[in-house]
Amino acid sequence: MKPITILTSLFCSGLVSLSVQTGCFAAQANQLTVDFSRQTGPVYHGTGFLYGLSEPNVPNANVLVPLKPDVTSQKAPNGLQHPGGDEYSTFKDLSVPGELIQWISRFETSKVGAGLAYWHIDDDLDDLEVGANQPNSGWWLYKAYGDMTGSTVQITSPNPNGYGLQGIAALDQTRKQSSVIFGGASGDVTVVAKGLSALGISGDRAHATVWINRWTGYEGVADPPNVLSDVC
Numbered sequence: 608m609k610p611i612t613i614l615t616s617l618f619c620s621g622l623v624s625l626s627v628q629t630g631c632f633a634a635q636a637n638q639l640t641v642d643f644s645r646q647t648g649p650v651y652h653g654t655g656f657l658y659g660l661s662e663p664n665v666p667n668a669n670v671l672v673p674l675k676p677d678v679t680s681q682k683a684p685n686g687l688q689h690p691g692g693d694e695y696s697t698f699k700d701l702s703v704p705g706e707l708i709q710w711i712s713r714f715e716t717s718k719v720g721a722g723l724a725y726w727h728i729d730d731d732l733d734d735l736e737v738g739a740n741q742p743n744s745g746w747w748l749y750k751a752y753g754d755m756t757g758s759t760v761q762i763t764s765p766n767p768n769g770y771g772l773q774g775i776a777a778l779d780q781t782r783k784q785s786s787v788i789f790g791g792a793s794g795d796v797t798v799v800a801k802g803l804s805a806l807g808i809s810g811d812r813a814h815a816t817v818w819i820n821r822w823t824g825y826e827g828v829a830d831p832p833n834v835l836s837d838v839c
Contacts, residue, residue, distance in 0.1 A: 636765065637765065637772055637792050637794055637795060637796045637797065638765065638796070638797040638798075638799060639762060639763065639764055639772060639774050639787070639789055639796070639797070639798050639799070640762070640763040640799045640801065641760060641761070641762050641763075641774075641776045641785075641787055641798065641799065641800050641801070641802075642760060642761040642762075642763075642801055642802040643760050643776075643778050643785065643800065643801070643802040643803055644760075644801075644802030644803075644804075645760055645761040645802065646758040646759070646760050646761075646778065647716075647758065647759045647760060647761055648718060648758060648759060649757075649758055649759075650715070650755045650756060650757060650758065650759055650777050651677070651714075651715055651718045651719075651720070651759075652675040652676070652677050652715075652720075652752065652753060652755075653677050653711070653714040653715055653717075653718065653719050653720035653721070654674075654676060654677060654678075654710075654711050654714060654720060654721065654722075654723065654749065654752070655676040655677050655678035655679045655680070655720060655721070655722045655723065656676060656678075656679050656680070656722050656723050656725075656732060656733050657680045657693065657694040657722035657723065657724055657725045657733065658680070658681060658682065658725035658733070659679060659722070659723065659725065659732045659733045659735075660679060660681055661729045661730045661731075661732075661739075662730070664740075665730050665739045665740065666732045666736060666739075666740055667740050669740070670732065670736065670740050670742065670746070671732070673750050673753050673754070674735075674746075674749045674750060674752075674753045675752075675753040677720035678693070678720045678721065678722050679722065680693060680694075680722050693721055693722055694721060694722045694723070694724040694725075695710050695714075695721045695722070695723065695724060696710060696723055696724045696726075697724075697726075698724075698726040698727070701723070701724070701726060701727065701733065701734035701735075701745065701825070702734045702735065702743050702744065702745040702822070702824075702825050703744075703745065703822055704744055704745055704747075704748040704790050704820055704822060705790040705791045705792075705822070706791070707723075707745055707748055707749075708748065708773050708774065708775075708788065708789065708790045708791050709770060709773055709791055711748075711749075711752060711775070712773040712774055712775050713773075715752075715759060715775050716759075723735070727825075732746070734825065735749060737826050737827065737828045741828045742828070742829055743823055743824075743825075743826075743827055743828060743829045744820050744821060744822045744823045744827070744829040746829070747820050747829055747831065747832055748788070748790075748820060751786070751788050751818075751820075751832075752775065752788060754786070755775070755777040755786050755788075756777065756779045756782070757777050757778050757779030757780060757781070757782070757784075758777065758778055758779075758780075759775065759776060759777050759778075760776050760777065760778050760785075760802075761776075762774050762775065762776040762787070764789075770791070771791050771792055772789065772790070772791050772792035772796065773789065773790070773791050774787055774788055774789030774790070775787070775788045775789075776788075785800075814838070814839045815836070815837075815838045816834060816836070816837045816838075817834070817835045817836040817837075818832035818833065818834055818835060819832055819833055819835040820832040
């Protein structure tokens, strides 16, 4: 039996602890519970862009393809603006991972798609780039989402219908790998993984890696997320 790798991408400030539970436990504040025994369908990647394609090679393939967009809406040069209804986010949300996770987690749960809104300037993929083809921290959030494979699994947040800590969790049984993206809260966050026994995996065989992706501002180029913790 191969060990499962839990890849946890952190998009909030504070610290993370990961625990594997096989029985009952008491919920805590700022806690996400991931149940790997309850799959909710193939990863949908339900996001895209409104007016995000500025000109040839902006964004280029290296920037666009890893995000696996589901929908892209463009108007012809000097054409009429599209009617509303197929875009999401407020202007303050753009580029901010903790804000954007509020939207994409809900789209993935509902298995629907929409385009990220065009609020500011050209040539920045709806504020996921700084200038032409330079990623910011928002881009790295969408890259982590694009990297998800397999099926999503049930994830329970403290306030599923409100603002705050939200996330997406996926399990790829072929690769024996899972990933969890979460954010939207300050302070310490606890991620509880359960249901591994239903997959024939014991908690002492888990390998957990946590990355942190810090917001770099609306116009700040971001390096790849840093490893915050790596525990076998």
